[in-house]
Amino acid sequence: MPAEPTLTAPASTPVRRITVEAADGITLSGLLAEPPADAAAARPRATVVALHGGGMSAGYFDCPGSPELSLLALAARRGHTVLALDRPGYGDSARELPEGLGLTGQAAVLRGALTAFARQHAVDAGYFLAAHSYGGKLALATAAAHEDAHGYRLLGADISGLGHRWAVRPPEPGDGVRTHHLHWGPLRSYAPETFRHVARLTSPMPAREAAELPTWQDTFDALAPRVRIPLRLTFAEHERWWRHDEASLADMAARLGSRRVLLDRQPGAGHNISLGHAAGAYHLRLLSFLEDCLSGAAR
Numbered sequence: 234m235p236a237e238p239t240l241t242a243p244a245s246t247p248v249r250r251i252t253v254e255a256a257d258g259i260t261l262s263g264l265l266a267e268p269p270a271d272a273a274a275a276r277p278r279a280t281v282v283a284l285h286g287g288g289m290s291a292g293y294f295d296c297p298g299s300p301e302l303s304l305l306a307l308a309a310r311r312g313h314t315v316l317a318l319d320r321p322g323y324g325d326s327a328r329e330l331p332e333g334l335g336l337t338g339q340a341a342v343l344r345g346a347l348t349a350f351a352r353q354h355a356v357d358a359g360y361f362l363a364a365h366s367y368g369g370k371l372a373l374a375t376a377a378a379h380e381d382a383h384g385y386r387l388l389g390a391d392i393s394g395l396g397h398r399w400a401v402r403p404p405e406p407g408d409g410v411r412t413h414h415l416h417w418g419p420l421r422s423y424a425p426e427t428f429r430h431v432a433r434l435t436s437p438m439p440a441r442e443a444a445e446l447p448t449w450q451d452t453f454d455a456l457a458p459r460v461r462i463p464l465r466l467t468f469a470e471h472e473r474w475w476r477h478d479e480a481s482l483a484d485m486a487a488r489l490g491s492r493r494v495l496l497d498r499q500p501g502a503g504h505n506i507s508l509g510h511a512a513g514a515y516h517l518r519l520l521s522f523l524e525d526c527l528s529g530a531a532r
Contacts, residue, residue, distance in 0.1 A: 257342070258329075262324035278311075281308050282347065283316070284362065286368050288416075294317045296427075298424065313361075313523070320367075334439070340371060361387075365394050398475065404446060423503070458488070470501060482496050499518075
């Protein structure tokens with residue numbers, strides 16, 4: 234049997250810490266990667282805003298220990314700026330928001346952060362949201378409330394690990410041990426070094442965020458008709474939090490107001506796709522969808 238192809242670690246792309254002043258004096262921390270200084274274009278083609286899931290951090294998208302799987306590095310090499318934010322209640326903002334914020338509050342803070350970032354950085358064609366799990370909820374809430382008056386353009390969103398109907402009982406405080414296999418799926422989906430670095434990526438889910446988990450189905454049904462940007466929704470082969478049978482996915486897509494909703498599956502992946510062996514393939518598909526959105530925006 235021929236050996237499976239392997240990815241070669243690319244030349245390093247600098248990823249640096251950043252803070253962004255958002256709404257109501259809240260400061261969001263995160264990671265920033267920009268196109269190499271010797272890139273042909275002096276400005277980025279677009280700006281990818283990466284939003285992590287519950288109990289994670291912006292480092293989720295940088296895949297520590299496996300630089301060849303980093304979304305920040307890959308997208309920057311392809312000419313995009315990547316802003317991976319610690320969502321409200323995580324990172325630096327945990328000091329100001331020790332209990333976090335609910336979804337509506339997080340969306341308001343994110344809109345302020347995107348407006349502020351666009352004042353100081355070239356975002357060019359606009360923002361493209363790359364989101365995982367709870368970050369996908371924030372992406373949908375942000376898109377549902379978006380107006381051009383916010384001072385930036387939303388090109389589209391690529392969301393993984395988020396459905397609209399639970400496949401299990403929504404998690405409750407103290408459920409970490411019970412739900413560990415739901416977050417990760419088969420451990421063979423990840424390199425061993427991933428788990429040596431994972432403590433740097435994780436933190437407790439803020440109380441206000443956790444309190445809203447059981448109401449997501451109703452929240453989605455209210456938000457969905459107002460989401461009109463192009464969407465790509467990806468479900469891992471071993472996704473266990475959400476129903477992702479064909480009927481469930483068709484129902485989810487039908488509820489969304491977007492005229493373009495792509496449904497995809499990622500073979501060989503658990504819920505945390507961007508930390509596993511399949512991350513490289515998934516990120517390439519994500520960036521391919523961004524190209525489609527850029528082409529649509531140009532037309």
